[in-house]
Amino acid sequence: MSVIKDVIDKVKQTDPDQPEFHQAVEEVLETLEPTTKRHPEFVKANIYERIVEPERAMHFRVPWVDDKGKVIVNRGFRVQFNNAIGPFKGGLRFHPSVNLGIIKFLGFEQVFKNSLTTLPMGGGKGGTDFDPKGKSDGEVMRFCQAFMRELFRHIGPECDVPAGDIGVGGREIGYLFGYYKKIRNEHTGVLTGKSLEYGGSLVRPEATGYGTTYFAAEMLATRGLDFKNKIVAISGAGNVAQYAVEKVNQLGGKVITLCDSSATIIDEKGIDAKKCDYVIELKNVKRGRIKEYADKYKSACFEGMSVWDVIREQGIKVDIALPCATQNELDGINAAALVKNGCYCVAEGANMPSTPDAVKIFQENNVLYGPGKAANAGGVATSGLEMSQNSMKLSWTREEVDNRLLLIMKSIHKSCIETAEAYGRKGDYVTGANIAGFTKVARAMLAYGVV
Ligand code: NDP
Numbered sequence: 001m002s003v004i005k006d007v008i009d010k011v012k013q014t015d016p017d018q019p020e021f022h023q024a025v026e027e028v029l030e031t032l033e034p035t036t037k038r039h040p041e042f043v044k045a046n047i048y049e050r051i052v053e054p055e056r057a058m059h060f061r062v063p064w065v066d067d068k069g070k071v072i073v074n075r076g077f078r079v080q081f082n083n084a085i086g087p088f089k090g091g092l093r094f095h096p097s098v099n100l101g102i103i104k105f106l107g108f109e110q111v112f113k114n115s116l117t118t119l120p121m122g123g124g125k126g127g128t129d130f131d132p133k134g135k136s137d138g139e140v141m142r143f144c145q146a147f148m149r150e151l152f153r154h155i156g157p158e159c160d161v162p163a164g165d166i167g168v169g170g171r172e173i174g175y176l177f178g179y180y181k182k183i184r185n186e187h188t189g190v191l192t193g194k195s196l197e198y199g200g201s202l203v204r205p206e207a208t209g210y211g212t213t214y215f216a217a218e219m220l221a222t223r224g225l226d227f228k229n230k231i232v233a234i235s236g237a238g239n240v241a242q243y244a245v246e247k248v249n250q251l252g253g254k255v256i257t258l259c260d261s262s263a264t265i266i267d268e269k270g271i272d273a274k275k276c277d278y279v280i281e282l283k284n285v286k287r288g289r290i291k292e293y294a295d296k297y298k299s300a301c302f303e304g305m306s307v308w309d310v311i312r313e314q315g316i317k318v319d320i321a322l323p324c325a326t327q328n329e330l331d332g333i334n335a336a337a338l339v340k341n342g343c344y345c346v347a348e349g350a351n352m353p354s355t356p357d358a359v360k361i362f363q364e365n366n367v368l369y370g371p372g373k374a375a376n377a378g379g380v381a382t383s384g385l386e387m388s389q390n391s392m393k394l395s396w397t398r399e400e401v402d403n404r405l406l407l408i409m410k411s412i413h414k415s416c417i418e419t420a421e422a423y424g425r426k427g428d429y430v431t432g433a434n435i436a437g438f439t440k441v442a443r444a445m446l447a448y449g450v451v
Protein backbone atom coordinates (compact mmCIF):
# COMPACT_ATOMS: atom_id res chain seq x y z
CA MET A 1 0.00 0.00 0.00
CA SER A 2 3.02 2.25 0.51
CA VAL A 3 3.18 4.25 -2.75
CA ILE A 4 -0.54 4.93 -2.75
CA LYS A 5 -0.72 5.64 0.96
CA ASP A 6 2.26 7.99 0.80
CA VAL A 7 0.65 10.01 -1.96
CA ILE A 8 -2.70 10.23 -0.13
CA ASP A 9 -0.95 11.30 3.07
CA LYS A 10 1.09 13.91 1.25
CA VAL A 11 -2.01 15.40 -0.42
CA LYS A 12 -3.74 15.69 2.96
CA GLN A 13 -0.71 17.26 4.59
CA THR A 14 0.00 19.68 1.78
CA ASP A 15 -3.55 21.04 1.46
CA PRO A 16 -5.33 20.30 4.75
CA ASP A 17 -8.21 22.66 3.92
CA GLN A 18 -9.39 20.80 0.79
CA PRO A 19 -11.62 17.95 2.08
CA GLU A 20 -13.48 17.36 -1.21
CA PHE A 21 -10.17 17.05 -3.03
CA HIS A 22 -8.87 14.56 -0.44
CA GLN A 23 -12.07 12.55 -0.83
CA ALA A 24 -11.74 12.38 -4.61
CA VAL A 25 -8.03 11.51 -4.50
CA GLU A 26 -8.54 8.81 -1.88
CA GLU A 27 -11.45 7.27 -3.79
CA VAL A 28 -9.40 7.03 -6.99
CA LEU A 29 -6.00 6.11 -5.60
CA GLU A 30 -7.22 3.35 -3.30
CA THR A 31 -8.61 1.47 -6.29
CA LEU A 32 -5.34 1.98 -8.21
CA GLU A 33 -3.33 -0.16 -5.77
CA PRO A 34 -3.23 -3.22 -8.09
CA THR A 35 -1.84 -1.09 -10.93
CA THR A 36 1.33 -0.48 -8.90
CA LYS A 37 2.11 -4.21 -9.17
CA ARG A 38 1.09 -4.62 -12.78
CA HIS A 39 2.85 -1.43 -13.91
CA PRO A 40 6.10 -0.98 -11.98
CA GLU A 41 7.05 1.53 -14.68
CA PHE A 42 4.29 3.86 -13.37
CA VAL A 43 5.78 3.63 -9.88
CA LYS A 44 9.31 4.23 -11.17
CA ALA A 45 8.22 7.37 -13.02
CA ASN A 46 6.29 8.50 -9.92
CA ILE A 47 3.08 8.86 -11.97
CA TYR A 48 0.90 8.54 -8.85
CA GLU A 49 2.36 11.61 -7.21
CA ARG A 50 2.46 13.57 -10.46
CA ILE A 51 -1.18 12.87 -11.34
CA VAL A 52 -2.60 14.41 -8.14
CA GLU A 53 -0.84 17.73 -8.76
CA PRO A 54 -2.53 20.06 -11.28
CA GLU A 55 -0.44 21.25 -14.21
CA ARG A 56 -1.35 24.77 -13.03
CA ALA A 57 -4.07 26.54 -11.03
CA MET A 58 -5.21 30.12 -11.60
CA HIS A 59 -6.87 32.14 -8.87
CA PHE A 60 -8.04 35.61 -9.84
CA ARG A 61 -10.03 38.65 -8.75
CA VAL A 62 -13.34 39.32 -10.53
CA PRO A 63 -14.61 42.86 -9.84
CA TRP A 64 -17.95 43.89 -11.37
CA VAL A 65 -20.70 46.48 -10.86
CA ASP A 66 -24.20 45.49 -9.67
CA ASP A 67 -27.49 47.14 -10.67
CA LYS A 68 -27.23 49.62 -7.83
CA GLY A 69 -23.79 50.78 -8.97
CA LYS A 70 -21.94 48.98 -6.18
CA VAL A 71 -18.58 47.36 -6.93
CA ILE A 72 -18.63 43.67 -5.99
CA VAL A 73 -15.55 41.43 -5.84
CA ASN A 74 -15.73 37.67 -6.45
CA ARG A 75 -13.07 35.01 -6.75
CA GLY A 76 -12.38 33.21 -10.02
CA PHE A 77 -10.57 29.91 -10.51
CA ARG A 78 -9.34 27.78 -13.39
CA VAL A 79 -7.48 24.58 -12.57
CA GLN A 80 -5.73 23.00 -15.57
CA PHE A 81 -5.30 19.55 -14.14
CA ASN A 82 -3.86 17.30 -16.81
CA ASN A 83 -3.42 17.65 -20.58
CA ALA A 84 -1.58 14.39 -21.30
CA ILE A 85 -4.22 13.08 -23.71
CA GLY A 86 -5.71 16.32 -25.08
CA PRO A 87 -6.42 19.98 -24.31
CA PHE A 88 -7.69 20.74 -20.79
CA LYS A 89 -11.46 20.32 -20.83
CA GLY A 90 -14.13 20.77 -18.17
CA GLY A 91 -16.91 22.98 -16.92
CA LEU A 92 -17.23 26.21 -14.98
CA ARG A 93 -19.23 26.24 -11.74
CA PHE A 94 -20.90 29.42 -10.46
CA HIS A 95 -21.98 28.75 -6.85
CA PRO A 96 -21.31 30.48 -3.52
CA SER A 97 -19.70 27.31 -2.12
CA VAL A 98 -16.93 27.30 -4.76
CA ASN A 99 -13.32 27.35 -3.51
CA LEU A 100 -10.00 26.02 -4.78
CA GLY A 101 -10.46 22.61 -3.12
CA ILE A 102 -13.83 22.03 -4.80
CA ILE A 103 -12.50 23.06 -8.21
CA LYS A 104 -9.50 20.74 -7.71
CA PHE A 105 -11.75 17.79 -6.84
CA LEU A 106 -13.84 18.43 -9.94
CA GLY A 107 -10.76 18.88 -12.14
CA PHE A 108 -9.22 15.68 -10.82
CA GLU A 109 -12.38 13.67 -11.50
CA GLN A 110 -12.56 15.22 -14.96
CA VAL A 111 -9.14 13.80 -15.92
CA PHE A 112 -10.35 10.20 -15.57
CA LYS A 113 -13.85 10.90 -16.88
CA ASN A 114 -12.53 12.51 -20.04
CA SER A 115 -10.12 9.64 -20.56
CA LEU A 116 -13.04 7.19 -20.36
CA THR A 117 -14.98 8.99 -23.10
CA THR A 118 -12.49 7.65 -25.71
CA LEU A 119 -12.06 11.24 -27.00
CA PRO A 120 -8.79 13.22 -26.85
CA MET A 121 -9.52 15.52 -23.90
CA GLY A 122 -7.48 16.36 -20.82
CA GLY A 123 -9.07 17.49 -17.57
CA GLY A 124 -9.72 20.89 -16.04
CA LYS A 125 -12.35 22.80 -14.12
CA GLY A 126 -13.08 26.37 -13.14
CA GLY A 127 -15.59 28.55 -11.43
CA THR A 128 -16.38 31.29 -8.99
CA ASP A 129 -18.18 31.97 -5.72
CA PHE A 130 -20.53 34.38 -7.57
CA ASP A 131 -24.15 33.31 -7.00
CA PRO A 132 -26.28 33.82 -10.12
CA LYS A 133 -29.46 33.20 -8.09
CA GLY A 134 -31.52 36.36 -7.68
CA LYS A 135 -29.27 38.39 -10.01
CA SER A 136 -30.67 40.30 -12.98
CA ASP A 137 -29.72 39.35 -16.55
CA GLY A 138 -27.61 42.50 -16.70
CA GLU A 139 -25.73 41.56 -13.56
CA VAL A 140 -25.07 38.03 -14.82
CA MET A 141 -23.82 39.48 -18.12
CA ARG A 142 -21.49 41.98 -16.45
CA PHE A 143 -20.18 39.28 -14.14
CA CYS A 144 -19.51 36.89 -17.06
CA GLN A 145 -17.69 39.65 -18.93
CA ALA A 146 -15.56 40.46 -15.88
CA PHE A 147 -14.79 36.77 -15.42
CA MET A 148 -13.78 36.35 -19.06
CA ARG A 149 -11.65 39.53 -18.89
CA GLU A 150 -9.14 37.39 -16.97
CA LEU A 151 -10.00 33.85 -18.09
CA PHE A 152 -9.41 34.59 -21.79
CA ARG A 153 -5.62 34.66 -21.38
CA HIS A 154 -5.58 31.09 -20.06
CA ILE A 155 -7.88 29.31 -22.54
CA GLY A 156 -8.07 28.52 -26.24
CA PRO A 157 -9.51 25.88 -28.58
CA GLU A 158 -6.26 23.86 -28.59
CA CYS A 159 -5.31 24.68 -25.00
CA ASP A 160 -8.25 24.70 -22.58
CA VAL A 161 -11.96 24.52 -23.44
CA PRO A 162 -14.41 25.36 -20.60
CA ALA A 163 -18.16 24.58 -20.57
CA GLY A 164 -21.09 24.67 -18.13
CA ASP A 165 -21.63 23.10 -14.71
CA ILE A 166 -23.77 24.17 -11.72
CA GLY A 167 -25.00 27.72 -12.30
CA VAL A 168 -23.64 27.90 -15.84
CA GLY A 169 -26.02 27.10 -18.70
CA GLY A 170 -26.81 28.47 -22.14
CA ARG A 171 -27.27 32.07 -20.98
CA GLU A 172 -23.89 32.25 -19.22
CA ILE A 173 -22.03 30.47 -22.05
CA GLY A 174 -23.51 33.06 -24.45
CA TYR A 175 -22.20 35.99 -22.40
CA LEU A 176 -18.79 34.32 -21.88
CA PHE A 177 -18.36 33.38 -25.54
CA GLY A 178 -19.56 36.77 -26.79
CA TYR A 179 -16.97 38.54 -24.67
CA TYR A 180 -14.13 36.16 -25.63
CA LYS A 181 -14.97 36.71 -29.29
CA LYS A 182 -14.97 40.47 -28.76
CA ILE A 183 -11.63 40.76 -26.99
CA ARG A 184 -9.78 38.08 -28.99
CA ASN A 185 -11.45 38.90 -32.31
CA GLU A 186 -11.71 35.17 -32.95
CA HIS A 187 -14.74 32.97 -33.53
CA THR A 188 -13.37 29.61 -32.42
CA GLY A 189 -14.57 26.61 -30.45
CA VAL A 190 -13.15 27.90 -27.17
CA LEU A 191 -16.22 26.97 -25.11
CA THR A 192 -18.75 24.16 -25.44
CA GLY A 193 -22.41 24.20 -24.58
CA LYS A 194 -22.89 27.01 -27.10
CA SER A 195 -26.24 27.74 -28.73
CA LEU A 196 -26.86 26.22 -32.15
CA GLU A 197 -26.69 29.58 -33.98
CA TYR A 198 -23.06 30.17 -33.04
CA GLY A 199 -21.42 26.76 -33.09
CA GLY A 200 -23.23 24.64 -30.51
CA SER A 201 -24.04 20.98 -30.98
CA LEU A 202 -27.45 19.38 -31.05
CA VAL A 203 -28.03 17.17 -27.98
CA ARG A 204 -25.35 18.91 -25.82
CA PRO A 205 -28.02 20.34 -23.45
CA GLU A 206 -29.59 16.89 -23.09
CA ALA A 207 -26.34 14.91 -23.09
CA THR A 208 -25.48 14.51 -19.40
CA GLY A 209 -28.98 13.47 -18.34
CA TYR A 210 -29.46 11.24 -21.39
CA GLY A 211 -26.01 9.72 -20.94
CA THR A 212 -26.58 8.93 -17.26
CA THR A 213 -29.82 7.19 -18.16
CA TYR A 214 -28.15 5.25 -21.00
CA PHE A 215 -25.44 4.17 -18.55
CA ALA A 216 -28.04 3.04 -15.99
CA ALA A 217 -29.82 1.09 -18.75
CA GLU A 218 -26.56 -0.68 -19.58
CA MET A 219 -26.03 -1.60 -15.93
CA LEU A 220 -29.63 -2.86 -15.64
CA ALA A 221 -29.18 -4.97 -18.79
CA THR A 222 -26.39 -6.95 -17.10
CA ARG A 223 -29.14 -8.34 -14.84
CA GLY A 224 -31.73 -8.69 -17.59
CA LEU A 225 -33.58 -5.57 -16.37
CA ASP A 226 -34.71 -2.28 -17.96
CA PHE A 227 -36.48 0.99 -17.06
CA LYS A 228 -40.00 -0.16 -17.96
CA ASN A 229 -42.44 0.56 -15.11
CA LYS A 230 -39.61 1.15 -12.67
CA ILE A 231 -39.90 3.82 -9.94
CA VAL A 232 -37.06 6.31 -10.30
CA ALA A 233 -35.84 8.93 -7.82
CA ILE A 234 -33.95 11.88 -9.30
CA SER A 235 -32.42 14.75 -7.29
CA GLY A 236 -31.72 18.25 -8.57
CA ALA A 237 -33.92 20.16 -11.00
CA GLY A 238 -31.22 21.62 -13.22
CA ASN A 239 -29.69 20.67 -16.53
CA VAL A 240 -28.74 17.11 -15.68
CA ALA A 241 -31.90 16.25 -13.73
CA GLN A 242 -34.24 17.68 -16.38
CA TYR A 243 -32.95 15.54 -19.22
CA ALA A 244 -32.58 12.48 -17.03
CA VAL A 245 -36.33 12.77 -16.37
CA GLU A 246 -36.99 13.15 -20.11
CA LYS A 247 -34.98 10.05 -21.04
CA VAL A 248 -36.33 7.89 -18.20
CA ASN A 249 -39.84 8.74 -19.42
CA GLN A 250 -38.88 7.76 -22.97
CA LEU A 251 -37.58 4.43 -21.69
CA GLY A 252 -40.84 3.71 -19.83
CA GLY A 253 -39.82 4.49 -16.24
CA LYS A 254 -41.70 6.65 -13.74
CA VAL A 255 -39.83 9.53 -12.05
CA ILE A 256 -41.39 10.56 -8.74
CA THR A 257 -38.94 13.08 -7.23
CA LEU A 258 -37.00 16.27 -7.94
CA CYS A 259 -35.43 18.91 -5.69
CA ASP A 260 -33.58 22.18 -5.55
CA SER A 261 -31.63 23.60 -2.64
CA SER A 262 -34.87 24.76 -0.98
CA ALA A 263 -37.28 21.83 -1.31
CA THR A 264 -38.07 18.33 -2.55
CA ILE A 265 -41.22 17.45 -4.44
CA ILE A 266 -42.74 13.96 -4.54
CA ASP A 267 -45.22 13.22 -7.31
CA GLU A 268 -46.40 9.63 -6.98
CA LYS A 269 -48.31 9.92 -10.28
CA GLY A 270 -45.03 10.49 -12.08
CA ILE A 271 -43.33 13.51 -13.63
CA ASP A 272 -44.46 12.84 -17.19
CA ALA A 273 -43.24 14.52 -20.40
CA LYS A 274 -45.60 17.49 -20.02
CA LYS A 275 -44.65 18.09 -16.39
CA CYS A 276 -40.98 17.73 -17.37
CA ASP A 277 -41.43 20.50 -19.97
CA TYR A 278 -42.98 22.62 -17.23
CA VAL A 279 -39.88 22.06 -15.01
CA ILE A 280 -37.54 23.00 -17.89
CA GLU A 281 -39.46 26.25 -18.48
CA LEU A 282 -39.73 26.94 -14.72
CA LYS A 283 -36.01 26.51 -14.10
CA ASN A 284 -34.39 27.73 -17.32
CA VAL A 285 -36.68 30.59 -18.33
CA LYS A 286 -38.58 31.77 -15.26
CA ARG A 287 -35.72 30.82 -12.93
CA GLY A 288 -38.30 29.80 -10.32
CA ARG A 289 -38.23 27.36 -7.40
CA ILE A 290 -39.27 23.69 -7.52
CA LYS A 291 -41.89 24.39 -4.84
CA GLU A 292 -43.98 25.99 -7.63
CA TYR A 293 -44.29 22.52 -9.19
CA ALA A 294 -46.03 21.28 -6.03
CA ASP A 295 -48.44 24.23 -6.15
CA LYS A 296 -49.25 23.63 -9.82
CA TYR A 297 -49.60 19.84 -9.77
CA LYS A 298 -50.83 19.47 -6.16
CA SER A 299 -47.99 17.16 -5.26
CA ALA A 300 -46.22 16.76 -1.92
CA CYS A 301 -43.51 19.27 -1.08
CA PHE A 302 -40.92 19.01 1.70
CA GLU A 303 -39.11 22.25 2.35
CA GLY A 304 -35.53 22.14 3.59
CA MET A 305 -35.15 18.41 2.87
CA SER A 306 -33.19 16.53 0.22
CA VAL A 307 -34.76 13.85 -1.97
CA TRP A 308 -32.81 11.22 -0.01
CA ASP A 309 -34.01 12.54 3.38
CA VAL A 310 -37.62 12.40 2.20
CA ILE A 311 -37.29 8.87 0.81
CA ARG A 312 -35.87 7.71 4.15
CA GLU A 313 -38.36 9.53 6.35
CA GLN A 314 -41.41 8.60 4.29
CA GLY A 315 -40.25 5.05 3.51
CA ILE A 316 -40.83 5.55 -0.23
CA LYS A 317 -40.21 2.55 -2.50
CA VAL A 318 -37.65 3.22 -5.23
CA ASP A 319 -36.10 0.89 -7.84
CA ILE A 320 -33.50 3.22 -9.35
CA ALA A 321 -31.81 6.36 -8.00
CA LEU A 322 -30.13 9.03 -10.13
CA PRO A 323 -28.50 11.68 -7.91
CA CYS A 324 -28.16 14.75 -10.16
CA ALA A 325 -27.69 17.72 -7.78
CA THR A 326 -24.29 18.08 -6.11
CA GLN A 327 -21.38 16.48 -4.22
CA ASN A 328 -22.01 14.54 -1.00
CA GLU A 329 -25.80 14.95 -1.22
CA LEU A 330 -26.36 11.24 -0.41
CA ASP A 331 -24.85 9.94 2.85
CA GLY A 332 -24.59 6.50 4.43
CA ILE A 333 -27.81 6.75 6.43
CA ASN A 334 -29.84 7.68 3.37
CA ALA A 335 -28.04 5.07 1.25
CA ALA A 336 -29.01 2.37 3.77
CA ALA A 337 -32.62 3.60 3.66
CA LEU A 338 -32.61 3.52 -0.16
CA VAL A 339 -31.40 -0.08 -0.14
CA LYS A 340 -33.98 -1.01 2.50
CA ASN A 341 -36.70 0.56 0.34
CA GLY A 342 -35.76 -1.70 -2.56
CA CYS A 343 -33.28 0.34 -4.62
CA TYR A 344 -30.94 -1.86 -6.70
CA CYS A 345 -29.41 0.62 -9.16
CA VAL A 346 -27.69 3.99 -8.61
CA ALA A 347 -26.18 5.98 -11.48
CA GLU A 348 -24.58 9.31 -10.62
CA GLY A 349 -25.52 12.26 -12.84
CA ALA A 350 -23.76 14.60 -10.41
CA ASN A 351 -20.06 14.57 -9.55
CA MET A 352 -19.32 12.63 -6.34
CA PRO A 353 -22.91 12.85 -4.98
CA SER A 354 -22.49 9.76 -2.77
CA THR A 355 -20.31 10.00 0.33
CA PRO A 356 -17.70 7.24 0.82
CA ASP A 357 -20.04 5.64 3.41
CA ALA A 358 -22.88 5.59 0.91
CA VAL A 359 -20.70 4.00 -1.79
CA LYS A 360 -19.65 1.29 0.66
CA ILE A 361 -23.28 0.50 1.48
CA PHE A 362 -24.24 0.26 -2.19
CA GLN A 363 -21.32 -2.05 -2.93
CA GLU A 364 -21.89 -4.28 0.10
CA ASN A 365 -25.53 -4.70 -0.86
CA ASN A 366 -24.82 -5.66 -4.45
CA VAL A 367 -26.45 -2.50 -5.81
CA LEU A 368 -25.53 -1.69 -9.41
CA TYR A 369 -23.51 1.44 -8.64
CA GLY A 370 -22.20 3.64 -11.48
CA PRO A 371 -19.85 6.39 -10.23
CA GLY A 372 -20.16 9.87 -11.71
CA LYS A 373 -16.96 9.79 -13.73
CA ALA A 374 -18.45 6.95 -15.78
CA ALA A 375 -22.20 7.59 -15.54
CA ASN A 376 -22.19 11.34 -16.23
CA ALA A 377 -19.44 11.36 -18.87
CA GLY A 378 -22.01 11.86 -21.65
CA GLY A 379 -21.99 15.62 -21.08
CA VAL A 380 -18.31 16.14 -21.65
CA ALA A 381 -18.29 13.46 -24.37
CA THR A 382 -20.84 15.48 -26.31
CA SER A 383 -18.75 18.59 -25.62
CA GLY A 384 -15.97 16.64 -27.35
CA LEU A 385 -18.32 16.05 -30.27
CA GLU A 386 -19.08 19.80 -30.33
CA MET A 387 -15.31 20.45 -30.55
CA SER A 388 -15.01 18.01 -33.44
CA GLN A 389 -17.84 19.72 -35.31
CA ASN A 390 -16.30 23.16 -34.66
CA SER A 391 -12.93 21.97 -36.00
CA MET A 392 -14.53 20.56 -39.13
CA LYS A 393 -16.77 23.63 -39.45
CA LEU A 394 -19.89 21.57 -39.94
CA SER A 395 -22.71 20.25 -37.80
CA TRP A 396 -24.17 16.80 -37.37
CA THR A 397 -27.85 15.92 -37.12
CA ARG A 398 -29.58 15.18 -33.82
CA GLU A 399 -29.66 11.47 -34.68
CA GLU A 400 -25.95 11.40 -35.47
CA VAL A 401 -24.95 13.07 -32.17
CA ASP A 402 -27.40 11.08 -30.04
CA ASN A 403 -26.24 7.85 -31.62
CA ARG A 404 -22.59 8.71 -30.97
CA LEU A 405 -23.49 9.58 -27.36
CA LEU A 406 -25.22 6.23 -26.92
CA LEU A 407 -22.24 4.37 -28.41
CA ILE A 408 -19.82 6.25 -26.14
CA MET A 409 -21.88 5.42 -23.01
CA LYS A 410 -21.98 1.76 -24.06
CA SER A 411 -18.24 1.81 -24.63
CA ILE A 412 -17.58 3.39 -21.20
CA HIS A 413 -19.78 0.74 -19.60
CA LYS A 414 -17.93 -2.02 -21.43
CA SER A 415 -14.55 -0.66 -20.48
CA CYS A 416 -15.57 -0.43 -16.77
CA ILE A 417 -16.84 -4.01 -16.81
CA GLU A 418 -13.83 -5.42 -18.68
CA THR A 419 -11.24 -3.55 -16.62
CA ALA A 420 -12.89 -4.53 -13.34
CA GLU A 421 -12.89 -8.14 -14.47
CA ALA A 422 -9.26 -8.00 -15.60
CA TYR A 423 -8.36 -6.91 -12.07
CA GLY A 424 -10.49 -9.58 -10.38
CA ARG A 425 -13.22 -7.13 -9.31
CA LYS A 426 -16.19 -8.32 -11.36
CA GLY A 427 -19.11 -5.86 -11.32
CA ASP A 428 -17.11 -3.16 -9.48
CA TYR A 429 -17.70 -0.09 -11.64
CA VAL A 430 -15.62 2.11 -9.33
CA THR A 431 -12.44 0.10 -9.79
CA GLY A 432 -13.19 -0.42 -13.48
CA ALA A 433 -13.73 3.30 -14.20
CA ASN A 434 -10.73 4.46 -12.17
CA ILE A 435 -8.23 1.98 -13.58
CA ALA A 436 -9.43 2.30 -17.18
CA GLY A 437 -9.40 6.12 -17.01
CA PHE A 438 -6.05 6.22 -15.23
CA THR A 439 -4.12 3.75 -17.40
CA LYS A 440 -4.52 5.73 -20.60
CA VAL A 441 -3.43 9.00 -18.98
CA ALA A 442 -0.53 7.31 -17.16
CA ARG A 443 0.77 5.75 -20.40
CA ALA A 444 0.70 9.12 -22.13
CA MET A 445 2.52 10.76 -19.21
CA LEU A 446 5.12 8.01 -19.30
CA ALA A 447 5.70 8.57 -23.02
CA TYR A 448 6.57 12.22 -22.44
CA GLY A 449 9.34 11.53 -19.94
CA VAL A 450 9.61 13.85 -16.97
CA VAL A 451 7.78 17.06 -17.94
P1 NDP B 1 -27.65 23.19 -12.55
O1 NDP B 1 -27.13 24.45 -11.98
O2 NDP B 1 -28.37 23.22 -13.85
O3 NDP B 1 -28.62 22.47 -11.51
C1 NDP B 1 -28.19 22.10 -10.24
C2 NDP B 1 -29.39 21.62 -9.48
O4 NDP B 1 -28.97 21.02 -8.27
C3 NDP B 1 -30.33 22.77 -9.10
O5 NDP B 1 -31.63 22.32 -9.06
C4 NDP B 1 -29.82 23.14 -7.73
O6 NDP B 1 -30.76 23.79 -6.91
C5 NDP B 1 -29.49 21.78 -7.18
N1 NDP B 1 -28.50 21.91 -6.15
C6 NDP B 1 -27.29 22.48 -6.23
N2 NDP B 1 -26.68 22.48 -5.07
C7 NDP B 1 -27.54 21.88 -4.23
C8 NDP B 1 -27.51 21.59 -2.87
N3 NDP B 1 -26.43 21.92 -2.12
N4 NDP B 1 -28.57 20.96 -2.32
C9 NDP B 1 -29.65 20.65 -3.06
N5 NDP B 1 -29.75 20.92 -4.36
C10 NDP B 1 -28.72 21.55 -4.92
O7 NDP B 1 -26.40 22.21 -12.61
P2 NDP B 1 -26.22 20.85 -13.43
O8 NDP B 1 -27.51 20.14 -13.56
O9 NDP B 1 -25.46 21.17 -14.65
O10 NDP B 1 -25.24 20.04 -12.47
C11 NDP B 1 -25.71 19.11 -11.51
C12 NDP B 1 -24.59 18.15 -11.16
O11 NDP B 1 -24.19 17.44 -12.33
C13 NDP B 1 -23.31 18.78 -10.61
O12 NDP B 1 -22.71 17.89 -9.70
C14 NDP B 1 -22.42 18.87 -11.85
O13 NDP B 1 -21.06 18.92 -11.50
C15 NDP B 1 -22.79 17.58 -12.54
N6 NDP B 1 -22.51 17.49 -13.97
C16 NDP B 1 -22.97 18.41 -14.85
C17 NDP B 1 -22.72 18.28 -16.20
C18 NDP B 1 -23.27 19.21 -17.21
O14 NDP B 1 -23.05 18.98 -18.39
N7 NDP B 1 -24.00 20.26 -16.83
C19 NDP B 1 -21.90 17.17 -16.71
C20 NDP B 1 -21.52 16.21 -15.71
C21 NDP B 1 -21.81 16.39 -14.39
P3 NDP B 1 -30.76 25.39 -6.79
O15 NDP B 1 -31.32 25.86 -8.08
O16 NDP B 1 -31.60 25.68 -5.60
O17 NDP B 1 -29.32 25.79 -6.59
Ligand code: 2IT
Pocket residue numbers: 089090091092110113161162163164165192351376377379380381383
Ligand atom coordinates in the same frame (compact mmCIF):
# COMPACT_ATOMS: atom_id res chain seq x y z
O1 2IT C 1 -18.63 17.69 -14.95
C1 2IT C 1 -18.67 17.73 -16.19
O2 2IT C 1 -18.30 16.78 -16.89
C2 2IT C 1 -19.21 18.94 -16.83
N1 2IT C 1 -19.64 19.85 -16.14
C3 2IT C 1 -19.20 19.06 -18.33
C4 2IT C 1 -17.85 19.47 -18.82
C5 2IT C 1 -17.76 19.80 -20.28
O3 2IT C 1 -16.66 20.23 -20.67
O4 2IT C 1 -18.71 19.64 -21.03
